[in-house]
Amino acid sequence: MAEALVYFAVLALYSFVLGSAALLRHELLLLATIPPVFVAMIMGFVMGVYAADRFGDVPVAVAVLVGLPVAWLCTRRFGTRDMLIGIYLAWSVGLVLSLVAFGFPDAA
Numbered sequence: 001m002a003e004a005l006v007y008f009a010v011l012a013l014y015s016f017v018l019g020s021a022a023l024l025r026h027e028l029l030l031l032a033t034i035p036p037v038f039v040a041m042i043m044g045f046v047m048g049v050y051a052a053d054r055f056g057d058v059p060v061a062v063a064v065l066v067g068l069p070v071a072w073l074c075t076r077r078f079g080t081r082d083m084l085i086g087i088y089l090a091w092s093v094g095l096v097l098s099l100v101a102f103g104f105p106d107a108a
Contacts, residue, residue, distance in 0.1 A: 003104045006097055007051040008063035013094035014044035015067025016074075020087050023075040029084050036091035043098055054107060 017040040021033040044064075052060045075083055 003101065004051070004055050004059070006101045006104070007047060007055070008059060010047055010094050010097045010101055011044060011051065011060060011063040012067040012070075013090045013097070014040035014047075015064045016071045016090050017067075017087055017094065018044070019068045019071030020075060020083055020090075023071060024080060024083055024087075025075070026080040029080055032084055033087055036087055040091065040094065043094075047098065047101065 017033075017036050021030070021037045024030050024033060048060055048064070051063075074086060078086065
């Protein structure tokens with residue numbers, strides 16, 4: 001149960017990173033989102049494939065879809081600078097939770 005929650009939290013955070021970067025309004029600051037977007041795409045894909053195999057497709061889809069409306073609401077409410085800080089904050093929390101998720105033993 002804890003493994004599923006960690007994986008779904010990471011997927012939601014990475015979904016938030018991707019959605020927020022896509023909705024960012026300033027073109028120059030969009031370049032600053034390249035590292036978090038790249039890592040979120042690669043690690044999110046790998047973790048999503050594992051989580052879908054282990055826990056099912058529907059919970060993974062729900063976890064990914066949770067981050068998108070939150071990103072949309074945040075980009076409407078906060079400025080570009082604050083969103084850049086939020087993207088990096090979500091990315092760093094996602095990386096820490098990814099380490100926790102990778103520490104769980106594999107299913108037999």
